[in-house]
């Protein structure tokens with residue numbers, strides 16, 4: 229089997245090595261000749277160079293491929309994807325060829341491109357997760373669509389992807405560009421879990437006075453059991469690192485956090501679809517807050533530094549709180565995928581989606597089995613719910629900031645305790661005559677239910 233790959237950067241180079249190691253013949257291209265040379269040198273040192281052809285232009289790539297062609301793109305998301313597609317059309321791709329965009333593209337662009345290129349070639353979408361290591365040794369692959377070319381490449385992707393208990397972490401999760409939507413939400417969950425871990429570290433370090441190394445040891449201990457996850461393990465490792473002068477590595481790093489956009493898109497889509505994912509939104513805004521200090525608005529609203537209060541937290545309760553909060557971040561992401569799938573008629577299979585996240589990806593975690601058990605399972609976690617409430621209260625009392633922890637506690641509390649929505653409904657109708665819906669399902673106005681002599685002015 230022969231495939232082509234355009235874009236040989238961090239992801240492309242490593243996926244290329246993975247592809248040829250699994251037995252595929254690869255024709256590869258990058259605008260930067262050094263990227264091709266670097267890939268060739270890695271392939272040579274692995275004894276796999278005979279399966280690799282680096283080409284210097286897309287025309288040569290198209291000529292070398294047997295028809296129908298299968299071409300993967302791993303170039304930066306955005307206009308560049310269209311530029312490569314147009315160049316490939318000029319280079320001679322045809323209707324039966326499949327081009328799979330494997331970057332972190334916006335799913336809306338994917339839908340538009342499917343239409344735009346429908347008579348030129350099959351445009352397909354696939355989100356990939358796992359960073360450089362994942363791409364090299366087995367990433368999670370969230371593909372979508374039912375284009376003709378998929379059956380040619382699918383058996384190979386099943387081998388190239390990570391596997392969990394013998395099952396591949398490649399799946400066509402649903403119709404249209406839903407693979408990119410699923411990858412986008414994967415990243416939204418990734419932001420929330422990263423921030424939740426950072427807040428737990430913050431609570432232990434600045435709330436209880438532990439050193440980064442001591443926090444690393446706690447995370448490491450959690451990782452030995454049911455809480456084992458990739459993000460917790462890398463956080464433990466990072467926190468254990470010290471300079472030769474025994475200064476914690478994290479103390480050398482600035483606090484401003486960047487982002488490429490997938491977390492923001494997750495929040496935007498959730499808001500547009502009316503699906504509540506407060507922990508995921510809070511994580512995006514937590515990154516924004518790290519960057520506000522230098523903005524004009526922030527300079528005009530500077531607040532004096534405040535003292536924080538030392539707290540004492542029970543480590544077992546913290547672990548239970550962390551576990552439930554983590555589950556709830558995944559649940560919010562899955563609810564968003566489910567809602568979007570219904571709205572767009574994508575028929576996304578949530579079980580297949582979870583299967584792609586079992587290994588290879590950044591949000592892989594041993595407790596994903598628990599998430600598959602659904603919200604009923606979360607309802608049974610009474611001890612964990614009590615710990616989440618208690619720990620969040622303590623954390624807030626310290627005076628430190630816990631955007632994801634507190635949003636997650638608010639999320640579960642909102643869904644499991646009496647609502648106050650009735651008063652907000654009444655307020656809207658009081659001033660704007662927007663109408664109210666009663667418990668019996670009737671739509672009316674406040675004045676249909678009670679006599680209001682004179683409204684407050």
Ligand SMILES: NC(=O)C1=CN([C@@H]2O[C@H](COP(=O)(O)OP(=O)(O)OC[C@H]3O[C@@H](n4cnc5c(N)ncnc54)[C@H](OP(=O)(O)O)[C@@H]3O)[C@@H](O)[C@H]2O)C=CC1
Nearest residue numbers: 235236237238239240258259260302303304305331332359
């Ligand atoms: N890095 C990661 O952990 C992950 C990244 N992704 C996504 O994968 C995609 C690729 O990411 P990544 O590998 O990190 O990006 P890189 O910037 O490392 O690599 C992109 C490569 O594409 C090359 N390129 C640019 N324009 C063209 C073109 N017109 N034709 C051919 N090659 C071109 C670039 O060359 P030059 O440098 O000269 O511009 C570069 O070598 C992105 O969409 C990213 O969001 C997905 C999951 C994880």
Ligand SMILES: O=C(CO)[C@H](O)[C@H](O)COP(=O)(O)O
Nearest residue numbers: 332357358487488489490590
């Ligand atoms: O897709 C990824 C991992 O799954 C990329 O690493 C992504 O770039 C991370 O997002 P950001 O740069 O916005 O933090």
